[in-house]
Each structure stands twice: as C-alpha cells, then as structure tokens.
Amino acid sequence: MAEIKFGTDGWRGIIADDFTFDNVRRVAGAIASYVLKNEDCRRGVIVGYDTRFASQRAARLAAEVIAAGGIPVKLASDVTPTPAISLAVRQQGAAGGVVITSSHNPWNWNGVKFKGKFGGSATPAIMKKVEDELHANAMPRNGPAAATADVDLKNAYIEAICNFVDLKLIAKANFKFAVDSMYGSGRGVLARIFGDHGIKHVTIRQELNPLFPDINPEPIIPHIAMLRQTVVKEGCHAGFATDGDADRIGAVTEDGSFVDSHKIFSILLHWLLERKKWPGEVVRAFNTTHMLDRIAAKYGRKLHECPIGFKYIADLMMEREILIGGEESGGIGYGRYLPERDGILNSLLLANVMADRGKPLGQ
Template sequence: MPTESTRIRFGTDGWRAVIADGFTFENLSRVAAATASWVTNTYGAGSTIVVGYDTRFLGERFARRAAEVMADAGHDIVLSTCFLPTPAVSWATKEYGAQAGVVITASHNPPEYNGFKIKGHFGGSALPEMVAAVEALVPADPVGPAKESGRNRIEERDIRAEYVDMLRRRIDVEAITSSGIRVVHDAMYGAGQGVLSEVLGGDHVVELRSSRNPGFDGVPPEPIEKNLAGVGHVIRERSCDAAIANDGDADRIGMFDEKGRFVDSHRLLSLLVDYLARDRELGGRIVKTVSTTDMLDRMADELGLPIDTTPIGFKYIGERILSEDVLVGGEESGGMAVKGHIPERDGLFIGLLILEMMARRGRRLSFLVRDLHERYGEFGYVRSDVHLDPAEKDE
C-alpha cells in the first residue's frame, strides 16, 4: 500500500514534493515511466519528448534520469544542455513537433521542493485529462537502471538559446532599446536569469539575484511584493524605468514602476488588454480566473470584447486558449498568456511586452497604470494565503 512518501498526486500544474522525502529518484522514475506510457498509448512508440529543468537542487540529475527512463521506454528525447525557463520547454515542444514536454521544477515553491510539469504537443500545460491519465499509469514498483540503448536516444540541445532568439523576433526590441529604457530584472535566483540581458543588451538591464542558488536565500521564488524587498531601492538608485521579477521557472511575473512601487498582476493583465486591443488592434476573448480583477470586466464592456471566468488554475485558461480565440488569459498569481505567443504563461515575454508598450507609447509605467484607473476606475486587492496539506485538500 502506498505511503505518503510514495503516493503520487498531481496538482493544478504537475507533481511536486519535498526533495529526498517524496521527490526522490525512485518516485521521479515512476512518474517519468507513467509519462512515457501515456505518450506511447496516445502517440505510439518512437515519439519525441522535450526535457528541461530549472535552477533547483540536483535539477540536472533529476532531468537526466527522467530522460533516461523515457528513452528506455522507446522515445526520442531532446534534453536541455542547461537550466532554462519553463516556457522555453513549452515553446520547444511545439516548435520541434514533439508529442510532450517535461520540466523538472517546483516553480514558485520553497527551495526544499522540486516537481515534474508535463507539457502538451500544443506548447502549453497538459490538459486535466492528460494529467489524470498519467497519474493512473504510475507503476507501484521501482523502475530499473538506465540502459545503454536508451541513452543513445537522448539528444542534448541548447533550447534556451533558441528561446532567446524567438523572443527577439516576437518583441520590438528596437523600440525598447532606442527609447533608452533601463530595467531591473530580479530573477529570484531562478531559470530566467540572464534572458532579458541577452534579448535587450546588458546596457539596458540591471540584474538582481542572477546566480545559481538552490536555497533562494530562504525566500520562496514567487514574484509577490513581500518577496521582493529592495527592488524599489535599486530602481531609484540606478535610475531605472521599471523592474521585472520572475519566479523560479520564469512563467510568472511581477513588476515595479519607476518610483519603486509594485504593480500587481491585476494591473499588468489590464495593461496587456489595453495595449493589444487599442494599439495592436487585436480582438478576442478575455479569460481570467475567479480571483482576478473585475477591472477586466469593465474593460471588456467598453472595448466590446467577450470575457469569461474560470476556476483557479491556469490549466483551465489553457483549455480555452486551445479551443477559442483568446486575446489575453491570466490569473492573480502572475501567470499570463497572450494571442500570438504560446498557449502558456511566459513571465519573460509578458515583461518584454509591457516594456514594448512603454516604449511605443512613450510613457512611464506609473502613467500607464494611472491612466487605466482614470478610464476604468479604482479596484482594490488583498491576498491571504492558507496552506493545506494534501489530505486537507482532498477533503
């Protein structure tokens, strides 16, 4: 009978557990085997699976073990040569024509955790039915050691470099750099470190917490205001125009304006809708989770856009992006996706898009936020976290 240390439960975006307790090489191998079985059942043997990892403890070794297990099951593996953002794996999964992607990451969670995210062939989070199918296939018995024949099916590739090139193509880098914008990038010791400097050039970016530190200095890598002490001071001290903060795997975002004031996800989502609808003249549906601002409802009414509300969890937004014409999808926790990019959260791309908006309009971020409030009204927001163990969640 499975114990708490061997039972595998997938949450809203994959499986995660405490390293050396639930998240062990043995349990990881079981989850990788289940993923490989699901891919075989769905697409057949010899499918392609992209594998990446973030900056957490033993990330490279966990990723390689997952790759070996899935290669032993008869699949071709594209393994990242370095740590990289989760959206890079999502993009690569679609770009390479792969059938699935896997990221070894616990995202914004405390440093003692690691996890296993599954990506669909479409370049976004696996749909609920996919995850349920994988969970049902997790074997009870341990998985054997890697075989040499499987190792021969693993191709190592610099996915991160290709992702950076893609960002340069999809963002008006010239508008941002020629405007003279300088931005602080707080990578929170996560997998997004260095990316903005490579896209915009080092003269335009001041890097914070941009090194490998699996302990995250004891601060969970979640880009919310209480975890970003000191960012505002650096903005003012270095005369920067804004700051972008990303979580551990860089799919979430928080920002600060030039005065060092935090700009939360509700306002960032509203800015994206305003920019894409008014400046880029794009249409489509707004999809938000139930915990996200009502400002979007007012904007949708004025801009003539349909809007829908989903339960908590980006997977519900992802489903809508795949089946409908969605302009912007987002959640309170800082995960956002927009038309023309991948059907997935990408905190780096969203940050660059906001910088593009600032550059093309010739306005500071504080002005853009104030202008939103003047046109659509003031909306307040308070967050309070309540932590539950898995048994309590089941109840």
C-alpha cells in the same frame, strides 16, 4: 513511499521527503506510458530543468526512464526557462515536454511539470490519463532504449520572444530597467536580450544559488524588496522579476511601488485592445480582477472565467481564438504565440507598452 498528487500544474514535493529519485522514476514512467498509449512516441519528448537542488540529475533520470520506453528524448543542455521547453515542444513537434521544477516554491521543494504536444500545460484530460498510469505503476520497456541527446533550447526561444515585441522601439525610448531573475531559470535571458539590443538595464539575483537566499522565488512582496530598492537606487523606469522557472512575472514602478498581477494583466489587455487591436477573446481565472471584464466589455470582447490553474486557460486557447489569458499568480499567455504563461515575454511586453506610450511604468 510518499503519495504523489498532481496539482494545478504537475507534482511538487519536499526534497528527500516526497521529491525523491524513486518518485521521479514513477512520474516519468507514467508520462512515458501515457505517451506510448496516446501520442506518436516517435516524435519524442523534450526534458528541461531549473536551478534547484538535484534538478539536473532528476531531469537526466527522467530522460533515461522515458528513453527506456523507446521514446527519443532531447534533454536541455543547461538550466532553461519552462516556457522555452513548451516552445521547443511545439516548434519541434514533440509528443510532450517534462520540466523538473517547483516554480515559486521555497528552496527545499522540487517537482515535475508535464507539457502537452501543443506547447502548454497539459490539459485536465491529459493529466487524468497520466494519473491513471501512475496509479497502475506503469514503467514501460519497449525494446532497446531510444537515443537521448543534449540540446540547447534557449536560442530558439530568445528568437521567438524577440519577434513578438518591438525591441527597436524599446531601445529608442531610452528607458532603464532592473532585471531580477530571483536565482531562477530565467537567469541571464532578459539581460541578454536587453544587452543585445542596446537597452539600458541593471541585474540582480542572476547567479546560480539553489538556496534562494532570504526569499522564495515568487515575484511578490516581500520577496521583491531587493528589486524595489534597486529600481529606486539605480534610477530605473521599471523593474521586472520572474519566478523560479520564469513563467510568472512581477513588476515595480519607477518609485519602487509593486505592480501586482491584476494590474499587469489589465495594462497588457488594454494596450493589446486599444493600440494593437489584436483579435480574440479573453480568459481569466476566477480569482482575478473584474477590471478585466470591464476592459473586455468596452472593446466588445467575450470574456471567459475558468478555475485556478493555467491548464484550464490553455485548454480554452486550443478550443477558441483567445487573445490573452491569465491568472492571479502572475501567469499570462497569448493564443497567437503559445498556450503557455511566460514571465520573460511579459516583461518585454510591459517594456513595449512603456515605449509605445513614452511613459515610465507608474504613469
């Protein structure tokens, strides 16, 4: 039996070698046991999944295992971005969330993420307890199985992120955007928002294809080559890409140049402090740019440095008033919204920055 190890954001493995239905059962059983011992299990667990091979089946299996422990489960009725699951956990007061995804990894990987009741990556302390249950081979049975309901989780998510930005201003700016979902679970979401608000856009790689043809669903070079070409060919003012489960962002300027996560984080931080003047401190993973330190210092904001893994950022967001937190991989989140990274929300915020300044992304 393959050994299960939790990394910076859950467990991942190669499909059929490590990621097997037996191992999904084991992880789901450990999560159920954690919830029964440490949370109000009556609040239930929300389960979602991405576009990968067997993700939907694995999600239903995880839901069945958790429900067998007497914990009510709401299962996403369709492929859903990971941050939408996190938001649903907090909005609905659930005890936690489970997402079947392997994020930005190659097509032959899959995995499980666990979200805390606060709506973000489970903290190191929580994951230690889940690991303890896993090592004990926990598989709880708590009387009759609880109910499992299939629910839509996208509409509430779209409403929430739309309320976080000024879509009227973005539409008025008359910019044109390219949207690349990289065959991932963000498919159709940003395009729907742009379309509903009269914002000009073109789309690529929105279709369901678990092979992720010729790429890993990671919004960095070389995997965003098609986005760079599309931006130039279609005369767009910027292009936005989200990873396999839509919690990370990559961006492209009007001339096809790649904007890395360090620059995106810096652009957003500077705009929030200079123009929005939102309160709060800043937190960054230790491998991100020190430009953030200089920006924070200029505006008199305390900056925290943390280990790699958004769970450490989420932990700080619950302890302190954090304006923004991010990591080198393109995951950026906001304390006043949710202790979770969100590639779709950050795409909208970059569009908001452009509209507010009246300039394409590269300027």
